[in-house]
Amino acid sequence: MYEFVATHLAPAPLDAVWEVWSDLTGQPAWDPRTRQVLLDGPFVAGTTGHVRRTGSPSGPFRIARVDPPHGWDTSTTLPGGELRWSHRLEPADGGTLLTLTYRATGPLELLHRVLWGPATRRSMSATWSGLDARLAAR
Numbered sequence: 001m002y003e004f005v006a007t008h009l010a011p012a013p014l015d016a017v018w019e020v021w022s023d024l025t026g027q028p029a030w031d032p033r034t035r036q037v038l039l040d041g042p043f044v045a046g047t048t049g050h051v052r053r054t055g056s057p058s059g060p061f062r063i064a065r066v067d068p069p070h071g072w073d074t075s076t077t078l079p080g081g082e083l084r085w086s087h088r089l090e091p092a093d094g095g096t097l098l099t100l101t102y103r104a105t106g107p108l109e110l111l112h113r114v115l116w117g118p119a120t121r122r123s124m125s126a127t128w129s130g131l132d133a134r135l136a137a138r
């Protein structure tokens with residue numbers, strides 16, 4: 001298994017951050033890594049979709065869990081494994097603490113460890129900056 005965790009203190013209250021961060025189809029407007037997100041239904045567990053990102057493979061995903069306004073998980077089936085993104089929100093002094101966990105299992109874990117995971121980790125500061133700018137513009 002390969003996993004990394006990224007955290008960020010967003011300078012806005014929990015409900016405001018939830019509204020922006022959980023709007024998956026709106027992410028291309030503020031996240032430079034995300035080119036397109038399509039959902040096949042509402043933002044609830046079981047809904048499927050497709051994401052196109054810069055610097056990593058595009059593909060289908062499924063919303064595995066939604067717990068408003070505290071978090072959600074998405075998962076993508078990989079050959080013999082899974083890629084899971086867990087998003088957590090917690091109220092904190094000065095705003096909302098965000099925790100993103102990226103976890104890859106199965107035979108493609110090595111590619112995630114040496115290629116896609118590190119690229120995603122390096123791009124997280126731009127993602128957090130884009131989110132903060134979107135929150136400030138509201």
